[in-house]
Amino acid sequence: MAPVTLHHVKKNYGDVAVIHGVDIDIADGEFVVLVGPSGCGKSTLLRMIAGLETISDGEVSIGARVVNDLDPKDRDIAMVFQNYALYPHMTVATNMGFSLEHRGASKAEIAERVKWAADILGLVPLLDRYPRQLSGGQRQRVAMGRAIVRNPQVFLFDEPLSNLDAKLRVVMRGEIKSLHQRLGVTTVYVTHDQVEAMTMADKIVVMNGGKVEQIGKPLDLYDRPANQFVAGFIGSPAMNFVGGKITPNGFEAAGTTLPLPAGVTGGNAVYGIRPEHFELATDGLPATVLLVEPMGSETQVTMTLSEHKVIGVFRERVQAQSGSTITVRPNLAHVHLFDAATGSRIN
Amino acid sequence: MQIALYGLMCVLLIPFVFPTWWMLTSSVKPISDIFAFPPDLWPRRFDWTTYAKVFELQPFGQQYWNSAYIAAIVTAGTMIFSSMAGYAFARIKFPGSNFLFTVVLLGLLIPSEVTIVPLFQMFLGWGMINTHWPLILVPIFGAPSVFATFVMRQFFIALPGELEEAARVDGLGRFKIFWIIALPLAKPALGAVAIFTFLHSWNLYLEPIVFISSRNMFTLPQALTQFTDAYGGAMWNIQMAAATMTALPVLAVFIIAQKQFVEGLAHTGLKG
Amino acid sequence: MTTATTPRKRPFWTIERRDAIAGYTFVAPQLIGTVVFVLIPLGLVFWYSLHEWNVLANSFNFVGDANYQLLLRDPQLPRVLTASAIFSAGLAVLNMSLALLLAVLLDQKLRGIVVFRTLFFSPVVVSLVAWTIVWSFLLQNNGGINGFLQMIGIQGPNWLREPGTAMVSVIVVQVFKNVGLNMILFLAALQGVPKELYEAARVDGASAWKQFRRITVPMISPTILLTSIITIVGSLQVFAQIAVLTQGGPGVSTTVLVYYLYQQAFQFHYFGYGSTLSILLFLIVAVLTFVQWQLRKRIVFYEN
Numbered sequence: 024m025a026p027v028t029l030h031h032v033k034k035n036y037g038d039v040a041v042i043h044g045v046d047i048d049i050a051d052g053e054f055v056v057l058v059g060p061s062g063c064g065k066s067t068l069l070r071m072i073a074g075l076e077t078i079s080d081g082e083v084s085i086g087a088r089v090v091n092d093l094d095p096k097d098r099d100i101a102m103v104f105q106n107y108a109l110y111p112h113m114t115v116a117t118n119m120g121f122s123l124e125h126r127g128a129s130k131a132e133i134a135e136r137v138k139w140a141a142d143i144l145g146l147v148p149l150l151d152r153y154p155r156q157l158s159g160g161q162r163q164r165v166a167m168g169r170a171i172v173r174n175p176q177v178f179l180f181d182e183p184l185s186n187l188d189a190k191l192r193v194v195m196r197g198e199i200k201s202l203h204q205r206l207g208v209t210t211v212y213v214t215h216d217q218v219e220a221m222t223m224a225d226k227i228v229v230m231n232g233g234k235v236e237q238i239g240k241p242l243d244l245y246d247r248p249a250n251q252f253v254a255g256f257i258g259s260p261a262m263n264f265v266g267g268k269i270t271p272n273g274f275e276a277a278g279t280t281l282p283l284p285a286g287v288t289g290g291n292a293v294y295g296i297r298p299e300h301f302e303l304a305t306d307g308l309p310a311t312v313l314l315v316e317p318m319g320s321e322t323q324v325t326m327t328l329s330e331h332k333v334i335g336v337f338r339e340r341v342q343a344q345s346g347s348t349i350t351v352r353p354n355l356a357h358v359h360l361f362d363a364a365t366g367s368r369i370n
Numbered sequence: 371m372q373i374a375l376y377g378l379m380c381v382l383l384i385p386f387v388f389p390t391w392w393m394l395t396s397s398v399k400p401i402s403d404i405f406a407f408p409p410d411l412w413p414r415r416f417d418w419t420t421y422a423k424v425f426e427l428q429p430f431g432q433q434y435w436n437s438a439y440i441a442a443i444v445t446a447g448t449m450i451f452s453s454m455a456g457y458a459f460a461r462i463k464f465p466g467s468n469f470l471f472t473v474v475l476l477g478l479l480i481p482s483e484v485t486i487v488p489l490f491q492m493f494l495g496w497g498m499i500n501t502h503w504p505l506i507l508v509p510i511f512g513a514p515s516v517f518a519t520f521v522m523r524q525f526f527i528a529l530p531g532e533l534e535e536a537a538r539v540d541g542l543g544r545f546k547i548f549w550i551i552a553l554p555l556a557k558p559a560l561g562a563v564a565i566f567t568f569l570h571s572w573n574l575y576l577e578p579i580v581f582i583s584s585r586n587m588f589t590l591p592q593a594l595t596q597f598t599d600a601y602g603g604a605m606w607n608i609q610m611a612a613a614t615m616t617a618l619p620v621l622a623v624f625i626i627a628q629k630q631f632v633e634g635l636a637h638t639g640l641k642g
Numbered sequence: 643m644t645t646a647t648t649p650r651k652r653p654f655w656t657i658e659r660r661d662a663i664a665g666y667t668f669v670a671p672q673l674i675g676t677v678v679f680v681l682i683p684l685g686l687v688f689w690y691s692l693h694e695w696n697v698l699a700n701s702f703n704f705v706g707d708a709n710y711q712l713l714l715r716d717p718q719l720p721r722v723l724t725a726s727a728i729f730s731a732g733l734a735v736l737n738m739s740l741a742l743l744l745a746v747l748l749d750q751k752l753r754g755i756v757v758f759r760t761l762f763f764s765p766v767v768v769s770l771v772a773w774t775i776v777w778s779f780l781l782q783n784n785g786g787i788n789g790f791l792q793m794i795g796i797q798g799p800n801w802l803r804e805p806g807t808a809m810v811s812v813i814v815v816q817v818f819k820n821v822g823l824n825m826i827l828f829l830a831a832l833q834g835v836p837k838e839l840y841e842a843a844r845v846d847g848a849s850a851w852k853q854f855r856r857i858t859v860p861m862i863s864p865t866i867l868l869t870s871i872i873t874i875v876g877s878l879q880v881f882a883q884i885a886v887l888t889q890g891g892p893g894v895s896t897t898v899l900v901y902y903l904y905q906q907a908f909q910f911h912y913f914g915y916g917s918t919l920s921i922l923l924f925l926i927v928a929v930l931t932f933v934q935w936q937l938r939k940r941i942v943f944y945e946n
C-alpha cells in the first residue's frame with residue numbers, strides 16, 4: 024500500500040493537449056474516484072498511472088518512487104479493465120495466477136494466493152472454468168481476483184461495471200467497496216457514473232476537458248460544488264440552473280424573481296437549486312406543472328417558473344394535473360450561486 | 371424435391387470423385403488391363419507389384435522425404451515469420467511501419483513465376499542450383515508468405531488491446547505477449563495459414579523443374595511425371611500407384627480434419 | 643551528483659524505443675526475405691529485360707528496348723496472349739458459376755450435406771500433379787473417358803491432341819481441381835446473409851427464384867467480385883497443368899503466358915526475352931491486383 028501523487032501531469036498527442044496539468048494527492052489506502060463525462064481525460068490519466076500511456080510532462084509517484092519511466096510491471100499496480108481482459112485461452116486459476124507466475128513465484132505460493140483470492144471472491148467452484156463459460160458478473164469477479172492475488176500497492180479500475188446490467192452493477196459496487204475495506208489498498212477508480220462515484224469514493228476527482236474541476240469528499244462536492252460544472256454533474260436528477268442577475272430585491276430572472284439568501288452580492292449570475300430543495304409552500308412562487316412522475320417514496324415534478332423549466336422532487340404526494348399551477352419555494356440554505364462568466368461559485 | 375437434389379448432387383460429384391477412384395483402381399491393374407474395353411470400374415485382375423515398381427524405377431522414398439521435409443520447413447517458417455511480421459504490423463507502433471508494410475505487400479503483386487529468371491541466376495551464383503534451398507526460401511518469403519502475413523495482420527488487428535495491456539501490467543514484455551497471449555489466440559488464423567502454405571509447397575512444380583536436376587533431389591510432383599518406359603511412353607499403372615501414394619495421405623488428413631480445413635480456408639479467404 | 647532541483651533524466655530505453663526495436667525485430671525476417679527474394683529479383687528482371695542474353699552462347703549485351711520491340715513483333719505472342727485470355731476467362735466463368743451452383747446446393751438443409759461438401763472440396767487437397775496426371779490418363783485417346791463414351795456409342799475426340807478440345811480439357815481439369823475453394827467462400831457468404839431478409843421476402847410473397855435474384859445475389863456480390871479477380875490472377879500462374887497435360891500444344895493453342903515464358907527462358911535459354919515476358923506478366927498481375935484492392939476498399943467501406 025502506498026500513496027499516489029500526480030504533480031502537474033500533462034499529456035499531449037502531438038500538438039493536441041488532452042491533459043492540462045493535473046495535481047492529485049491520493050493518501051495511502053484511500054479510495055479515489057475519477058469521474059467526468061466521456062472524453063474528459065479520466066481514463067487517460069488512469070492509464071498514465073498504470074504506465075500504459077506515456078507522461079508528457081509532470082510526475083507520477085507511487086510511494087516514494089517517481090514512476091514516469093517505469094514499465095507497468097515495475098510499478099507494483101494491478102488493473103481491472105472495462106472488458107475484464109481475461110485471457111480467453113487460460114482457466115480462471117491460470118488467469119489469476121498469471122502475474123505471479125511471471126514474477127517467478129513458486130507453484131505452491133501461486134496456488135496459495137489464488138486460493139486466498141478465490142475464497143474472498145467466492146470463485147473456488149469456478150477455478151477450472153474458462154472465461155467464456157462465465158457470466159458477466161463472474162468474469163468481473165475473476166478480473167478482481169486477478170488484481171488482488173498479487174497484493175499490489177495500488178488498484179486501478181477502468182469503468183469496471185459499465186458492461187453489467189443495472190442490478191448486478193449495484194451488487195458489484197458493494198463488493199468492490201467491501202473488498203477495499205477489507206484489504207485497505209489504495210484504489211483509483213474511473214467511472215462516468217456519478218452514482219458510482221458518490222457511493223464508493225472516499226474522495227472524488229471531477230474532471231472535465233482534461234482539467235480537474237474539483238476534488239473533495241462526495242457530500243462536500245454535493246453540498247458545495249466549486250463551480251457550475253460540478254454542480255450540474257453531481258446529483259441526479261441534476262441541479263436546476265436559472266440565469267439572471269443578483270439584485271437587492273432578489274435574483275431577477277426573466278419573468279420572475281427568486282429569493283436569495285442573506286448577504287449575497289454580485290451581478291450577472293446563475294442560480295442553482297437541487298430538485299429536492301424546492302418545498303411546496305402556499306406563499307411560494309407559482310409554477311406551471313408539465314409532468315408529474317410519482318415514484319412512491321417521492322414525487323418528481325417537471326414545471327416552469329415563468330419561462331424557466333425546473334424539476335422538483337417532493338416527499339409529499341403531489342396531486343396536480345399537467346397544466347395546473349402549484350406554488351413552490353427554494354430552500355434558501357441550499358441555494359448555489361455561480362458567476363455567469365466563469366461558472367465559479369460566488370456564495 | 372429432396373430426392374431430386376440428392377440426385378443432382380450425385381451427378382455433379384462424378385468429375386470430383388471419379389478421377390480419384392480411377393487413380394486408385396488403375397494403380398492395381400496390370401498394364402495389359404489399363405486400356406481395356408469396356409473400362410473396368412473394379413479391376414478384373416489385381417497387380418500389386420506396381421507399388422514396388424514405383425520404388426524400383428525412382429528413388430521414390432527419398433523423393434517423398436524431400437517433399438515432406440521441404441513442406442514442413444516451409445509451413446513452419448511461414449507460420450513463424452508471417453505471424454511475427456503480422457503481429458508487429460498490427461500491434462506495435464514503430465516509425466515507418468506503414469511504409470514497411472507497403473513494401474512487404476508489394477510481394478503480393480509479384481508471383482514467383484515473374485521472377486523465376488533472376489531467382490535462377492541468384493541461386494546459381496550462390497551455388498544452390500540442384501539443392502532444396504530455392505524450394506524452401508522462395509515460398510517462405512515470396513507471395514504466399516506475404517499473403518500469410520496479411521492474414522495474420524488482419525487477425526491481430528481484431529485482437530482486443532486490453533488483453534495486451536493486462537499482460538503488460540502482469541509483467542510480460544513484447545516477445546512474451548506475442549508468444550503467450552497473442553499467438554495462442556491466433557490458432558484459427560495460424561491453422562489456415564498452415565494448410566494453405568503446406569498445399570502450396572506440396573504442389574510446387576515450376577520451381578522444382580527449374581532448380582532441381584537430379585533424381586535424388588526431386589520432389590514428388592516432379593517425380594510423378596518421370597514414370598516412362600524406354601520410348602517415353604507413360605507407364606500408367608505405376609504412375610497411378612505413385613500418384614496414389616502422393617495424394618492419399620493428404621486426402622486422409624483432410625477427411626479426418628475436414629471441418630478445420632474448410633472453415634480455416636473460408637476464414638482466410640474472407641479476411642484476406 | 644544529482645540534486646533535488648535537476649530535472650529527471652529520462653532513461654535511454656524508453657517504452658517507445660524498446661517497442662520500436664521489437665517491431666523492427668519482428669518484421670525483419672519477412673521484410674528482408676521479401677526484399678531479397680521478391681523485390682530485388684523484380685529489379686533484376688527489369689534489368690535483364692534490357693539485355694540480349696543467351697546462356698548457351700554466353701552473351702550478355704545491353705540492347706535497350708530491343709526486347710520490348712521484339713515483344714511487339716513476336717508473331718507468337720498474340721496467339722499466346724489469346725490462349726491466356728481464353729484460358730483465364732473460360733476458367734473464371736466456369737469456376738464461378740459452378741462454385742455458385744454448388745454453394746447454393748450445399749446451403750440446403752439436407753441430411754448428410756457435410757459428406758457432399760467434403761467430397762466436392764476433396765480435389766483441392768489432392769496433389770496438383772497427381773490430379774493432373776490422372777486426368778491426363780483419363781483423357782488419352784484410348785483412355786477412360788473415351789472408353790465410357792464408346793460404351794454409349796460416341797467416338798470421343800483425342801482430347802489433349804486436338805486444338806478444339808485441348809483448351810477445354812485444360813480448363814475443365816483446373817476447374818474441378820480448385821472450384822471447391824470458391825465454393826466454400828460462396829457458402830460462407832450465403833450463410834452470412836441475414837435470415838430475416840428471406841423471411842421478409844417470403845412475407846412479401848417473393849418466389850424462390852426472385853429471392854435468389856433480388857436478395858442472395860446482391861448480398862454476396864462483393865464475394866463474387868473478389869473471388870473472380872483472385873481466380874483470374876491465380877489462372878495467370880497456372881503452369882503444372884499445362885506442362886503435364888499438353889506441353890502448350892497442339893501448336894501453341896494452350897501455350898499460356900507463363901508457359902511461354904518458361905519455354906523462352908529455360909528451354910530456348912533466351913533469358914533476356916524471357917525477362918521481358920516476365921515484365922509483361924507482372925504488369926498484368928499488378929493491374930488486376932490493383933483493381934482488386936480498389937474494389938476491396940470500396941466494398942469494405944460499404945460493409946461498414
